[in-house]
Amino acid sequence: MDTAADTTAMRRAIALAARGLGSTSPNPVVGCVVLDAAGRHAGEGFHRRAGGPHAEIHALRAAGGRARGGTAYVTLEPCNHTGRTGPCAQALVEAGVARVVYAVGDPNPQATGGADTLRAAGIKAEQGLLAAEAEAGNAAWLTSVRLGRPYVLWKYAATLDGRIAAADATSRWITSPESRADVHRLRAESDAVVVGSGTARTDDPQLGVRGVEDAVQPLRVVVDTAATAVRPGARVLDGTAPTLIAVAEDADARHLPEAAVLRLPRAATGTGLDIPALLRALHGRGVRSVLLEGGPTLAGAFVAAGTVDKVVGYLAPVLLGAGPAALADAGISTISEALRLDVTETVRIGPDLRITAVPGPA
Numbered sequence: 001m002d003t004a005a006d007t008t009a010m011r012r013a014i015a016l017a018a019r020g021l022g023s024t025s026p027n028p029v030v031g032c033v034v035l036d037a038a039g040r041h042a043g044e045g046f047h048r049r050a051g052g053p054h055a056e057i058h059a060l061r062a063a064g065g066r067a068r069g070g071t072a073y074v075t076l077e078p079c080n081h082t083g084r085t086g087p088c089a090q091a092l093v094e095a096g097v098a099r100v101v102y103a104v105g106d107p108n109p110q111a112t113g114g115a116d117t118l119r120a121a122g123i124k125a126e127q128g129l130l131a132a133e134a135e136a137g138n139a140a141w142l143t144s145v146r147l148g149r150p151y152v153l154w155k156y157a158a159t160l161d162g163r164i165a166a167a168d169a170t171s172r173w174i175t176s177p178e179s180r181a182d183v184h185r186l187r188a189e190s191d192a193v194v195v196g197s198g199t200a201r202t203d204d205p206q207l208g209v210r211g212v213e214d215a216v217q218p219l220r221v222v223v224d225t226a227a228t229a230v231r232p233g234a235r236v237l238d239g240t241a242p243t244l245i246a247v248a249e250d251a252d253a254r255h256l257p258e259a260a261v262l263r264l265p266r267a268a269t270g271t272g273l274d275i276p277a278l279l280r281a282l283h284g285r286g287v288r289s290v291l292l293e294g295g296p297t298l299a300g301a302f303v304a305a306g307t308v309d310k311v312v313g314y315l316a317p318v319l320l321g322a323g324p325a326a327l328a329d330a331g332i333s334t335i336s337e338a339l340r341l342d343v344t345e346t347v348r349i350g351p352d353l354r355i356t357a358v359p360g361p362a
């Protein structure tokens with residue numbers, strides 16, 4: 001039976017986990033709170049970076065002897081394996097906690113089984129408290145473990161009438177400085193930032209994180225099928241962060257640094273590269289979350305491939321009436337095929353509106 005104190009402790013653990021966003025990949029974000037036998041706060045911690053101590057270890061260290069007879073609240077089932085660090089289930093047994101409440105089961109086949117280990121040692125282990133919130137907080141990692149591809153967040157910035165540029169292609173600046181700063185936070189939380197050839201050609205973006213403290217620079221990826229958009233001297237080749245230029249297997253990419261070239265098959269239908277193949281290649285390089293930043297053609301290909309997990313739209317109170325739409329052809333030709341979304345959040349960002357939505361149940 002979960003009490004109000006259980007919920008408060010788990011909510012705190014979820015908030016702690018979020019502090020690891022952007023620095024734990026390819027590992028999950030995890031938070032842990034330990035209450036003593038009398039229900040008083042004894043310790044807490046979160047996973048800071050892959051290879052470092054797990055959340056439970058930080059929290060148990062902080063709690064010391066006060067963990068004995070107490071309860072540990074963890075956002076993810078404690079691990080059962082010796083990987084880069086020891087098994088947390090065993091550490092919880094040794095600390096003498098009486099009960100472990102965790103939100104989400106661990107889908108990682110190497111680490112699973114922690115709850116069984118706890119129960120075998122006589123510890124109560126309960127799954128499911130605030131599971132939906134904990135899932136949402138760890139969406140990138142859980143998606144990548146379950147699907148074998150990175151989580152994809154498509155972000156766009158548009159006018160209220162859905163346009164990303166004027167008819168003459170001018171686009172600076174549709175959204176506010178506040179919205180642009182918010183995008184840098186999204187970049188900092190992502191393992192890779194992906195743009196298409198049109199964006200590379202017209203904007204020559206640098207794609208780095210600016211203005212976010214302690215940010216890990218994401219991998220920069222340009223989908224440049226024909227290898228014609230990224231020229232020597234392009235800002236993505238400035239050496240400040242790793243970069244990949246994804247090109248078709250038959251493209252002439254001799255002008256690009258060999259180490260930056262990622263050769264992929266073309267899409268079976270239509271134009272461009274095979275998006276699932278791109279995502280598999282990125283996953284193989286440790287990428288667990290992708291921020292898809294444009295433009296409309298590439299976003300259309302991702303939507304058509306069914307590989308958009310979340311949409312974040314920044315809408316500026318501006319009208320243009322003409323100019324390109326945020327999303328180009330996504331293989332949808334009639335209303336019954338429309339991709340329907342559930343709005344999960346709406347926030348004012350400066351003068352703009354930020355809308356977050358996820359694909360609804362099919």
Ligand code: AOF
Nearest residue numbers: 027030047054055079083084085108111
């Ligand atoms: C974490 N942090 O706080 C917890 C994790 O590579 P390792 O040895 O650190 O193990 C990573 C796995 O451990 C991870 O995939 C997940 O299944 C489990 N739990 N991982 O990085 C944590 N509790």
Ligand code: ZN
Nearest residue numbers: 054079087088
């Ligand atoms: Zn662990």
